[in-house]
Amino acid sequence: DFISRFKSEMFQDRVYVLTPKGEVVDLPSGATPLDFAYHIHSEVGHRCRGAKVDGKIVPLVYQLKSGERVEIVTAKQPAPSREWLNPHSGYLKSARARSKVRQWFRAEDYDRNVATGRSILERELQRLGASGTNLEKLAQRFGKARLEDFLEVIGRGEIGPTQLSAAFPEQAAGQGQDGAPEGILKLQAPKAEGGTRGVRILGVGNLLTAAAGCCQPLPEDPVIGYVTRGRGLMIHREDCPNFLRLKQESPERVIKVDWTTREKDVFKAQIQVQAVNKSGIVKDVTAVFGEEKVPVISVRTSVEGKSGVLHIGLVIEVTSLAQLGRVLSEISQVPGVLEASRKTS
Template identity: 45%
Template sequence: DFAYHVHTEVGHRCRGAKVNGRIVPLTYELKTGQQVDVLTTKTGGPSRDWLSPHLGYVKSNRARVKIRQWFIQQDQEKSIAVGRTALEREFQRLGVRHLKIDKVAERLGFARPDELFATIGHGALTTSQVIARIQDWLPPPAVAVETPLIAVRKPKTVEAGKDDVQIRGVGHLLTQMAHCCQPAPFEPIAGYITQGRGVTIHRQDCANLLALANQHSERIIEVSWGETPATYSVDVMIVAHDRSGLLRDITSILANEQVNVLGANTLTDRETSIARMGLTLEITDVLQLSRVLEKISQLRNVMEAYRKT
């Protein structure tokens, strides 16, 4: 923000800063009376990460506008390619496979997917904003008198509220979330009637559910999310070059986001120093998961962070 306040080009080429003689990150918040030295490069431009509200690089509207204008001025085809890659990476990171890009573009008011990609590419729209607009793609159905929606219980790991998962036209049934796909709130889901274990809730694109549907289609029933889902467990994988303090930095992000860790398993290859960290997190919705994975991906040495499917 300070660099853009000095001059637009200073902001574009800013790569670091010193405050009172000490090097600080670009997310450092300035205080009145401090002396600031902006470190710049001779060429280059802003990073799209600066526009992410979760990462805290810029807070002033002036800086955001200048950054977006810079990306708008870049080659349109490059912006489309960058936007496509960013959105596909975000969907892959969250384990989202059931959505069609043209439907997503239409939901956000774009006539064609390329317009959506270009808008993301030049920074006027972030992938987090896209996720926020589509996380409730399947709104809770209206309650009908003839076929009431009966609230049912949730998995053992969470104390379910009465409106967590709803089933049409059946009596009170025990439900549990499928361990194979672990559906998160507002993702498209379907129920499978088991023998003696009630109804198992799967994501609609779950490979196991599709196989079961081919063998026992009569056991597949319609289910939907209620209006107030509780927390849900989700498995994520973090791949990084191992370093001292990596686990501390990850747990710090989770603590700040108030995300509970239900389980952890870390394996490090001593020859390559590549660490693979599997975590089971307790989240409230896909948007929170997106925010957490984005912040973890920005940590030093982290190569990728994604939801396991």
């Protein structure tokens, strides 16, 4: 009696299912076809698009039962969903499977940051007339043994154009006394005034200009000026959709500009966070700003209907793009946070 009760208790939290070839797979109770796929192989899980149990198509949230035969339907390319990480969605029971999904997204974010960083670095080197620079040695000067790691921190915003320019003092000196190439208007950094929307900056000849509210450029962002009718010079990010549209309509109104920052200047930035809708998550996210001494101007939350994912929108004040990058990196590490990013349009 003791032995039978022991076996019953030992196996009640496990399910044993079969592969199409009849091999037994041991999974935790409540496991889904997606758990099964990741148990077989990470790539099978990443490419999973559907499942059959005993020959019948079932949803990926279906809870497997012992003795069932499971077959996974895969796509050619891996494309996990961040929704799989939401514990309330029921896609994954196994912590090991969730860990594999997180690793995939970290690798994807890394690759995207590397590509962005490469683009930024190439543009800055061209601007400085230093296109022939040995990139591996440049990475080492910034404390990075691997070029990809150097590009990744550039793409993440932790190293910006200002720091890159400082690595080439001779080239920067050749761009004029104010550090700007000839013909480029040098901007003073916009200073937030009591949280008002009228962010003002002064340019050459006391030209009154303003940071565009649509893209909210920060120092070290590549920026461009657009002469408006009656509102002076508006400063946009170079990739701002509104600016690109205006440029097509009136290219003669475009003026090249660049930043020059002062100590203690602060800048408004919008960020968006997607997180599991659980008790205390907003408090955990906002605690990061306290630790980083970053003022929070406003917070808005909403819950996505079908998925139940919590969306947190914040307006904050930062001193640089690098500080914003550090804050986003810290928020991404908060348990329950699925994604944290800057809102630029």
